[in-house]
Amino acid sequence: MLLRRVALTMLLAGAASATVAQTSAMPADPTAPAAPSSAAADRPDKTPSGATFTAPGGWAEQTKPMLIELVAPEKDFGVAVVDVGPSADAKAAAAAAWATWKPSQTRPPKLITARAPRDGWDERQFVDYETSPNEKRDLNALALRKGSGWIVVLTDGNQGTGEKRLAAIGLIGQSLRPAGYARERFTGRTAHPMDAARIAELRRFVEQSIQELGVPGAAFALTTREKTIYAGGVGVRLLGDPTPVDGDTEFAVASNTKGMATLMLAKLVDEGKLAWNEPVTQVYPTFRLGSPQTTSKVLVRNLVCACTGLPRKDMQVILNSDPDAAASDTFAQLAATEPTSGFGEVFQYSNLMASAAGYIGGHIAYPTLPLDQAFARAMREKVWGPLDMTRTTLDFDQATRGDWARPHADAIDGKPVPMLGAGMKLNYAFTRYGAAGGSWSTASDLIKYVRFELNEGKLDDGRQYVSAKNLMQRRVANVSVGEDQVYGMGLEVDRTYGIDVVHHGGSLAGYKTDIMMIPSADIGAVILTNADNGQSLLHPLMRRLLELLYDGKPEAAADVAASAKRIHAEIATERARVSIKPDAQAAAALASSYYNLDLGPIAVARTGSGVQFAFRTMATPMGTRRNDDGTVSFVALDPTLLFTPLVVGSKDGKRTLLMRDGQHEFAFVER
Numbered sequence: 109m110l111l112r113r114v115a116l117t118m119l120l121a122g123a124a125s126a127t128v129a130q131t132s133a134m135p136a137d138p139t140a141p142a143a144p145s146s147a148a149a150d151r152p153d154k155t156p157s158g159a160t161f162t163a164p165g166g167w168a169e170q171t172k173p174m175l176i177e178l179v180a181p182e183k184d185f186g187v188a189v190v191d192v193g194p195s196a197d198a199k200a201a202a203a204a205a206w207a208t209w210k211p212s213q214t215r216p217p218k219l220i221t222a223r224a225p226r227d228g229w230d231e232r233q234f235v236d237y238e239t240s241p242n243e244k245r246d247l248n249a250l251a252l253r254k255g256s257g258w259i260v261v262l263t264d265g266n267q268g269t270g271e272k273r274l275a276a277i278g279l280i281g282q283s284l285r286p287a288g289y290a291r292e293r294f295t296g297r298t299a300h301p302m303d304a305a306r307i308a309e310l311r312r313f314v315e316q317s318i319q320e321l322g323v324p325g326a327a328f329a330l331t332t333r334e335k336t337i338y339a340g341g342v343g344v345r346l347l348g349d350p351t352p353v354d355g356d357t358e359f360a361v362a363s364n365t366k367g368m369a370t371l372m373l374a375k376l377v378d379e380g381k382l383a384w385n386e387p388v389t390q391v392y393p394t395f396r397l398g399s400p401q402t403t404s405k406v407l408v409r410n411l412v413c414a415c416t417g418l419p420r421k422d423m424q425v426i427l428n429s430d431p432d433a434a435a436s437d438t439f440a441q442l443a444a445t446e447p448t449s450g451f452g453e454v455f456q457y458s459n460l461m462a463s464a465a466g467y468i469g470g471h472i473a474y475p476t477l478p479l480d481q482a483f484a485r486a487m488r489e490k491v492w493g494p495l496d497m498t499r500t501t502l503d504f505d506q507a508t509r510g511d512w513a514r515p516h517a518d519a520i521d522g523k524p525v526p527m528l529g530a531g532m533k534l535n536y537a538f539t540r541y542g543a544a545g546g547s548w549s550t551a552s553d554l555i556k557y558v559r560f561e562l563n564e565g566k567l568d569d570g571r572q573y574v575s576a577k578n579l580m581q582r583r584v585a586n587v588s589v590g591e592d593q594v595y596g597m598g599l600e601v602d603r604t605y606g607i608d609v610v611h612h613g614g615s616l617a618g619y620k621t622d623i624m625m626i627p628s629a630d631i632g633a634v635i636l637t638n639a640d641n642g643q644s645l646l647h648p649l650m651r652r653l654l655e656l657l658y659d660g661k662p663e664a665a666a667d668v669a670a671s672a673k674r675i676h677a678e679i680a681t682e683r684a685r686v687s688i689k690p691d692a693q694a695a696a697a698l699a700s701s702y703y704n705l706d707l708g709p710i711a712v713a714r715t716g717s718g719v720q721f722a723f724r725t726m727a728t729p730m731g732t733r734r735n736d737d738g739t740v741s742f743v744a745l746d747p748t749l750l751f752t753p754l755v756v757g758s759k760d761g762k763r764t765l766l767m768r769d770g771q772h773e774f775a776f777v778e779r
Contacts, residue, residue, distance in 0.1 A: 150279065150588075157191045158287030159259050162591060164276035166453075174208050178280065180273050185246070185265025187280055192258040198233035198251035205249065205260035213264065215247070219681045221674040224666035228289030230254055234674075236681075240735035241755050241768060246270040254286040271770035272419070272448060275455040275589050282591040293606035294658040299629035302330055306656045307338050313652045313664065314635070314645070315342045320672040322524045323639040324516050325353035328649070329555035331632045333563050339552040345638070346514040347526055355552040356499065358512035359636035360535055361621050362545040362614030363459075366598035367582070368491050368500075368557060369466040369543040370412050372473075373597075374565075374578040375490045381472050384409045384581055392468045395439065398446030405451060411465035412597040413586035417449030418442075418458040419771040425459065426749075427723040428708035429537030435479035438463040438541060448771060455587045455595055459544035462598070466543020483542055494573055495556050500549040504539050507548035513638035515618020517747035520688065522679045524639055530726035530748040531617035537725045538616060545616060551634055554623065558632035561610065562625045583610055605654060613646055617748050622646040629657045640747075644671035682751050686743055690719045691732040694740050694756060699763045699778035707774050710765065721754075 153163040155176060163169055167187075168179040175190040190205035198220055206213045215237045223232040235249035250261040261281050263270070270277065285291070300306065307330065318326050325343030329336060341353030376382040388395045388406045397403050397418070410416050421441060430437070442460050449456065470483030477485065484502045492500045501507055515527040515535065539546045560567070565574035583601050585594035592603040602609040611624035620642035625632040635649050645668065652664035695714065702710040708724040719730045721742070728746035733753065735741060741753035742765065754765040754776070765776040 155189055155191050155259060157193075157257065157259070159189075159191075159254075159284060160287065161189060161284040162279055164273075164279050167276065175205075177209065180265065180269050180276070182266070182269045182272075185269040185273060186263070187277060188262045189280070189284065190260045190262060192260055194256045195258045198231070198235060198253075198258075201251045201253075201258035201260050202235045202249040202262075204258075205251075205262055209262055210264065213247070217249075219677060221677050222670055223674075224663065224670045226663065227284075227291070228254065228286040238736055240737040240739060241741060241753050241766070242735075242737060242739055244268065244768065250281055252284065259284065267768070268771040272454055272456060275587075278590040279588070291606075292661060294628075294654065294660065295606035297658050299626075299631070299657040300659075302332075302337060302631055302656070309656060310649075310652060311338075311340070311342065314649065316665070317645045317648065317668045318343050318637070318642075320668055321639070321641040321644055321675070322518065322672075323637050323642045323645065324524065325357075325513055326635060326637045326642065326645070327353050327355055327357055327359065327513075327551035328633065328635045329355060329551040329558075331555045331559040331562065333559065333630050335568075336552070336555050336559070339555060341551070345512065347516060347524060353513055353638070354511070356511055356550050357636075358499065358507045358510075358548050358550055359621060359638060360507075360515075360545075360614075360616045360619040361547050361549045361554060361636065362616040362619055363462075364554070364612055364614040364621050364623050365466075365543060365545050365547040366412065366462050367561075367612050367623065368487065368547065368598075369462065369469065370582050370598035371557075371560075371574065371579070372486050372490050373408070373412075373465065373469045374574050374582060376469055376472055377578045377581075378575050382408060382469070384578075388468065391472055395464070395468070396443035398443075402446060408465075408468075409581075409586070409597060410451065411461050411468070414455055414457045414461075414595045415452050415587035416458070416461065417447035417451060417453055417456055418445060418461055419448050419456055420458060420769070421445065421460055421772070423767070423769045423772065423774065424706055425538060425541060426534055427725055428706065429540055429725050433540060435463075435467050435483070435540060435542070438467060452587060455589050459541055462544040463541040464543075469543075480540075480542065487547070491557075494567065495560050496568075497549070497553045497556050499553040500547060500557075502539065502542050502546050502548075504536055504546075504548075512548075513619075513636070515616075516639040517618055517750070518641065518675065518679055519747050520679070520683055520686070520745055520750065522676050522683075524641070525747060527618040527747055530728055530746045533726045534617045534748060535619070545614060549636075551636055554634045554636070555632065558623050558625055558634055562627065562630070562632045602650075605658075605660070609650060609654075611650065613643075615643065620646060622649065624650050624653070626654070626657065631657065641672075641675055644668060644675065679750075686731045686733050686745075686751070688731045688745065689717050690730060690742065691734075691740065692717070694732050694742070695719050697756070697763070698742075701779055702763075702765055702776035703779045704767075704774045704776045706772075707767070707776070710776050 149165045170177045178187045188209040192201045192204045195201035217235045218238040219236040229252045231253040233251045237247040239245045244267045248263045252259050324347050327341040329339035339355030466483045467479045470486040473486040474482040515531050516524045519525045564576040565579040567573050582597040607628045614621040621636045623634050648664040648667045698712050711722040713720040728744045730742045733741045733743050740756045744752040754767050757764045763778040767774045
């Protein structure tokens with residue numbers, strides 16, 4: 109799936125104190141290669157040419173001539189850091205790296221896209237290779253040049269392991285730097301005030317960025333510890349309609365609901381109704397997670413730590429949600445799910461666990477109400493009301509009346525279009541998982557929450573509403589997300605530049621958002637966008653804000669420009685493999701309906717020469733794609749699920765369509 113490849117790309121090439129590992133004993137034969145060794149903790153490492161990086165804990169390591177090989181604990185996913193030396197270009201460097209590590213890997217590149225020069229590298233190129241869905245394989249290269257010399261990071265292995273180990277894979281690529289390079293740090297610097305000139309510069313950056321990325325509109329706001337110093341918008345609410353975005357335009361804030369939901373939990377801890385470290389079953393006895401043994405270990409903080417090893421189950425939300433079903437469905441799904449790694453071992457983001465956290469908090473606050481009503485009331489009365497956030501709501505119908513931004517995404521031709529069909533159906537379905545991402549807000553409203561965080565629990569009148577102790581518990585590291593990035597409880601802390609940046613992103617169909625606090629500068633910000641490509645503005649906005657505050661190197665604009673080119677290149681490359689008019693033979697062979705226990709039904713409709721798949725939550729026209737292994741995939745053409753493949757197959761004499769999301773495989777069987 110396109111989105112999954114982009115996630116790996118961002119972590120590996122994107123933007124923890126290392127401990128020295130114990131060395132293994134030398135083999136008896138001093139000329140024999142050393143056996144792979146592993147250490148429990150992340151550790152500093154160095155390539156033969158002197159480039160430095162951090163090796164993730166628990167990964168086996170073997171040093172060979174010209175390369176260092178790192179193998180995940182599952183043993184089916186590897187990363188190699190290869191010193192290639194001088195080479196003609198990134199394509200040649202990647203080919204030389206594969207010849208050194210895995211000579212049998214001779215597939216030509218599918219796509220090579222540039223990243224802006226960064227972290228001491230003069231050139232950075234990401235190389236994608238074609239893999240067929242049934243291979244379940246991640247295959248990529250990151251080529252980095254310093255002067256005339258190249259170093260290439262190769263990744264090859266099982267897609268499910270790659271998803272589970274994304275943070276560790278990202279740590280390797282993010283931390284790799286040329287010998288002698290000194291990182292940019294803002295530690296000890298005094299931040300400039302965000303005066304009118306700097307605010308205007310930040311606004312110009314947002315305006316230019318949305319034009320390059322094809323994002324129709326964005327709203328953003330800035331606050332000091334005392335007051336909001338800017339709230340406004342750029343662009344339009346809907347393509348084809350000149351009505352502008354402003355500071356009071358409603359957007360789905362998506363996963364930025366999580367931080368506000370954990371703030372509600374912090375208030376309950378202050379009230380003595382909850383404790384971060386008590387078993388969940390003590391406050392909600394019917395809670396279950398997989399086995400009884402796993403259930404007994406789950407503490408309240410584990411519900412929102414992204415550290416329990418629970419794999420994502422987002423396809424159930426996307427394709428099989430019933431927005432009218434009781435919120436208790438969250439708990440039914442959790443009871444049927446077992447973590448795929450130990451607690452605290454890896455970062456695995458779970459919307460279901462965050463959803464459960466909000467519903468449990470609402471139930472504790474208002475035990476006589478249905479779960480969804482209790483959660484909504486708890487958010488209104490314990491968070492949004494006290495913070496004077498009058499425009500923030502979980503009410504989908506209320507949010508989508510009046511001044512609201514419509515969602516957008518790139519169509520198969522690479523041009524942005526409104527997502528008023530399948531996209532909005534997905535966003536509506538997500539209201540069932542309210543605490544995980546069901547709220548809507550405005551820049552003017554959401555910045556009040558950011559100011560409250562910046563003031564560590566104090567209201568604008570100076571009263572301590574939530575204790576600093578329990579508010580700050582949400583920023584304590586539970587698990588590493590990458591280099592110098594940790595996840596707390598609904599909030600991340602990023603120390604990439606030597607200072608704390610507390611933030612969290614949000615993503616729904618056609619909406620990408622971020623909140624951020626920079627305590628050392630007494631500044632907070634929010635950014636809300638109404639297009640999927642807005643994802644490529646979130647981190648650059650943080651970077652641009654830091655540049656203005658601390659006279660940082662000008663990097664943000666180049667990152668946006670590179671992302672815009674990459675997005676268009678990825679869509680165009682995939683589009684070239686897809687037949688918008690489905691293969692007639694494959695279409696004729698389809699059953700009229702299919703069913704999967706987890707993802708529900710597919711109703712197949714033929715309209716002339718076209719084919720449509722109707723899932724429970726949405727419908728999309730389908731094209732076909734012939735994969736290199738000889739299989740045929742039907743691929744979604746609606747922007748909401750663009751290029752998502754379902755592989756044609758059979759099982760026990762029945763026709764099937766096979767869908768995967770990394771760690772899961774879903775077989776739709778004809779009925």
